[in-house]
């Protein structure tokens with residue numbers, strides 16, 4: 769059975785993406801992933817599943833200082849993540865995640881924060897500081 773044009777195109781795209789991912793892997797220690805979604809949509813759960821864990825991630829601010837989540841107030845804790853913070857799960861340190869709460873707020877200023885972050889990441893000198901995936 770031969771592949772249709774679209775199926776063939778799809779297989780080629782997947783191969784190309786896999787090659788690209790392998791190249792990024794060679795050049796950088798960690799895949800940098802930005803996850804975007806509404807509050808309570810299941811973002812953290814998805815990331816936990818990707819990293820095969822039920823643990824909470826370790827969170828670091830832009831200066832690399834660890835943030836103690838237990839010291840955050842309950843309201844600040846849920847959904848109020850600074851997009852620049854890096855989240856890393858101990859079970860799989862090959863990924864570093866950024867969590868956007870911008871779009872869910874629906875305010876222009878929140879969207880601008882996301883745009884600024886995207887812009888900043890794309891102009892970083894090191895490939896490791898770029899976003900490799902936006903989910």
Ligand SMILES: Nc1nc2c(ncn2[C@@H]2O[C@H](COP(=O)(O)OP(=O)(O)OP(=O)(O)O)[C@@H](O)[C@H]2O)c(=O)[nH]1
Pocket residue numbers: 805806807808809810811812813814846847848
């Ligand atoms: N039924 C159902 N519940 C889910 C699913 N994924 C996550 N949940 C539940 O939904 C709630 C919110 O999940 P989280 O992963 O914390 O969502 P989040 O998007 O990270 O939330 P914030 O960080 O507060 O924005 C939790 O109680 C999860 O157990 C799913 O696929 N189905």
Ligand SMILES: [Mg+2]
Pocket residue numbers: 811812813847
């Ligand atoms: Mg979350």
